[in-house]
Amino acid sequence: MAGSSDFDLYRPSEEHDMLRESVRALAEAKIAPFAAAVDEEHRFPQEALDALVANDLHAVHVPEAYGGAGADALATVIVIEEVARVCGSSSLIPAVNKLGSLPVVLSGSEELKAKYLGPLAKGDAMFSYALSEPDAGSDAAGMKTRAVRDGDFWVLNGVKRWITNAGVSEYYTVMAVTDPDKRSKGISAFVVEKSDEGVSFGAPEKKLGIKGSPTREVYLDNVRIPADRMIGAEGTGFATAMKTLDHTRVTIAAQAIGIAQGALDYAKGYVKERKQFGKPIADFQGVQFMLADMAMKLEAARQLTYAAAARSERVYRASRTDADLTFFGAAAKCFASDVAMEVTVDAVQLLGGYGYTRDYPVERMMRDAKITQIYEGTNQVQRIVMARNLP
Numbered sequence: 001m002a003g004s005s006d007f008d009l010y011r012p013s014e015e016h017d018m019l020r021e022s023v024r025a026l027a028e029a030k031i032a033p034f035a036a037a038v039d040e041e042h043r044f045p046q047e048a049l050d051a052l053v054a055n056d057l058h059a060v061h062v063p064e065a066y067g068g069a070g071a072d073a074l075a076t077v078i079v080i081e082e083v084a085r086v087c088g089s090s091s092l093i094p095a096v097n098k099l100g101s102l103p104v105v106l107s108g109s110e111e112l113k114a115k116y117l118g119p120l121a122k123g124d125a126m127f128s129y130a131l132s133e134p135d136a137g138s139d140a141a142g143m144k145t146r147a148v149r150d151g152d153f154w155v156l157n158g159v160k161r162w163i164t165n166a167g168v169s170e171y172y173t174v175m176a177v178t179d180p181d182k183r184s185k186g187i188s189a190f191v192v193e194k195s196d197e198g199v200s201f202g203a204p205e206k207k208l209g210i211k212g213s214p215t216r217e218v219y220l221d222n223v224r225i226p227a228d229r230m231i232g233a234e235g236t237g238f239a240t241a242m243k244t245l246d247h248t249r250v251t252i253a254a255q256a257i258g259i260a261q262g263a264l265d266y267a268k269g270y271v272k273e274r275k276q277f278g279k280p281i282a283d284f285q286g287v288q289f290m291l292a293d294m295a296m297k298l299e300a301a302r303q304l305t306y307a308a309a310a311r312s313e314r315v316y317r318a319s320r321t322d323a324d325l326t327f328f329g330a331a332a333k334c335f336a337s338d339v340a341m342e343v344t345v346d347a348v349q350l351l352g353g354y355g356y357t358r359d360y361p362v363e364r365m366m367r368d369a370k371i372t373q374i375y376e377g378t379n380q381v382q383r384i385v386m387a388r389n390l391p
Contacts, residue, residue, distance in 0.1 A: 023082040027086045080258065102244045103173045127169055130163050143175060145157065187235070
């Protein structure tokens with residue numbers, strides 16, 4: 001029979017386990033104490049950013065060649081998961097830094113990588129992703145933002161909506177139409193800087209959850225940028241955007257399982273302390289069944305997410321596209337976010353009336369979980385993606 005005595009299949013490496021322990025300790029010490037205030041005050045989690053940057057965890061995916069940690073996709077998932085366990089808003093720092101910069105990593109010139117990945121790795125700048133528009137959500141190819149060539153420059157005009165960390169990030173990957181007759185093949189990708197003349201931002205959206213991560217419109221009014229800020233060749237932007245999402249949907253799955261784990265952990269502790277009818281409610285079979293289902297579904301979501309992360313890393317290292325990753329990325333994001341919504345709702349139920357108040361964290365976790373079913377492609381769109389890429 002083949003195989004080693006340790007049989008390391010289907011479990012993270014010792015290095016990944018050590019990373020989890022260190023991120024969890026950091027998150028509990030430096031991020032968790034501020035999570036409620038960040039939500040209540042609708043403010044950016046600066047304490048989390050400072051802690052993540054100080055420990056080189058804000059953008060672990062950046063390759064070592066550009067000053068980054070060079071973490072693999074599973075390590076990135078673990079970082080996001082452990083931060084999300086205590087604060088969903090804060091987990092969007094490493095998640096969106098990857099989303100915003102991955103087009104540069106995948107398709108950018110060496111000059112572009114050196115210019116923008118270095119400051120990101122140092123923590124001097126954050127990166128956001130500007131794909132969606134007021135009339136182009138699920139149908140991203142229907143975007144109207146235009147980029148017109150003018151000598152050695154491109155001039156961009158348009159509006160991008162639902163941009164995470166807009167106004168805080170220094171850099172933005174912006175998708176714009178360069179040839180309106182070609183639909184998706186007429187879309188190109190660019191790096192836009194917050195300081196570029198003509199860039200401005202709308203008011204922060206008033207959201208149900210992840211209130212500490214600003215979501216704003218980005219306005220592009222005759223934004224003139226050098227031609228070498230195009231990511232990849234003209235007309236390849238949409239393909240780059242879709243390749244990016246194949247990889248980063250796995251990070252949304254990670255965020256979802258982190259939020260769900262935080263809710264389960266809190267509920268588990270609560271039911272052991274809360275007494276009714278003379279004994280802890282954890283002793284009641286109905287409560288035990290709820291906890292068992294929550295833990296079972298969460299573990300299934302985690303295993304699917306880790307399998308998708310492993311595929312993401314293999315595809316990245318091979319520098320290729322893969323329908324298998326497209327399916328697994330969509331499946332992990334869809335399943336994990338649905339599970340996160342179930343688990344957080346059940347956590348509120350287990351706390352009873354207390355769960356419905358802001359004095360306890362599970363109602364925040366329930367609100368934060370909802371967005372994971374929506375962004376980076378709604379779960380209805382994920383099911384379409386899966387059906388078109390069945391393994």
